[in-house]
Amino acid sequence: DAGVIQSPRHEVTEMGQEVTLRCKPISGHNSLFWYRQTMMRGLELLIYFNNNVPIDDSGMPEDRFSAKMPNASFSTLKIQPSEPRDSAVYFCASSLGSYIYEQYFGPGTRLTVT
Amino acid sequence: GDSVTQMEGPVTLSEEAFLTINCTYTATGYPSLFWYVQYPGEGLQLLLKATKADDKGSNKGFEATYRKETTSFHLEKGSVQVSDSAVYFCALRPNTGNQFYFGTGTSLTVIP
Numbered sequence: 001d002a003g004v005i006q007s008p009r010h011e012v013t014e015m016g017q018e019v020t021l022r023c024k025p026i027s028g029h030n031s032l033f034w035y036r037q038t039m040m041r042g043l044e045l046l047i048y049f050n051n052n053v054p055i056d057d058s059g060m061p062e063d064r065f066s067a068k069m070p071n072a073s074f075s076t077l078k079i080q081p082s083e084p085r086d087s088a089v090y091f092c093a094s095s096l097g098s099y100i101y102e103q104y105f106g107p108g109t110r111l112t113v114t
Numbered sequence: 115g116d117s118v119t120q121m122e123g124p125v126t127l128s129e130e131a132f133l134t135i136n137c138t139y140t141a142t143g144y145p146s147l148f149w150y151v152q153y154p155g156e157g158l159q160l161l162l163k164a165t166k167a168d169d170k171g172s173n174k175g176f177e178a179t180y181r182k183e184t185t186s187f188h189l190e191k192g193s194v195q196v197s198d199s200a201v202y203f204c205a206l207r208p209n210t211g212n213q214f215y216f217g218t219g220t221s222l223t224v225i226p
Contacts, residue, residue, distance in 0.1 A: 106157055108157050
């Protein structure tokens with residue numbers, strides 16, 4: 001079975017450029033989560049969706065960040081304009097709806113903003 | 115609110131030593147509890163879970179028991195290997211809503 005798919009795996013961009021990260025959750029999962037991981041701040045939840053609807057975006061750092069989930073099989077996280085402090089590994093995860101189920105993480109996108 | 119507190123690292127052990135990583139939680143109701151492992155350069159993987167009090171999760175020689183009386187879910191392994199070197203995260207999922215709460219992670223290094 002395919003797990004959570006993220007693309008690209010690595011992204012290097014210059015400050016001020018727009019960055020789009022993509023995620024395909026596991027088929028049938030109805031919750032999707034975006035996380036950011038850095039050495040300084042650890043693992044941070046940015047936003048999560050339930051049935052394609054954003055439920056909690058309180059972790060989104062600022063207006064430069066936006067996330068969409070147009071359908072059950074695709075989500076994007078966009079940063080515009082990007083800044084060097086956005087450099088991190090961004091993970092997407094998905095899960096089934098009941099509390100007894102775990103999250104499945106993708107391999108992550110390593111973003112470097114120069 | 116709901117939260118997880120886990121033992122700070124880093125932890126360094128010799129091969130075949132006994133491992134304990136402490137995790138305590140705060141939650142209303144009856145959450146599910148998880149341990150995830152992250153190897154260098156990879157995403158988080160589920161290591162084990164427990165969905166109700168007194169359940170024991172186990173996998174790859176690791177164990178953790180859901181203790182409601184002490185609100186704890188400590189991770190243990192009787193004999194660690196070099197290949198167990200990774201970061202370990204304790205996590206909680208409340209029995210309402212879809213949110214997950216992660217601890218800060220504990221880095222484990224096992225030396226030969």
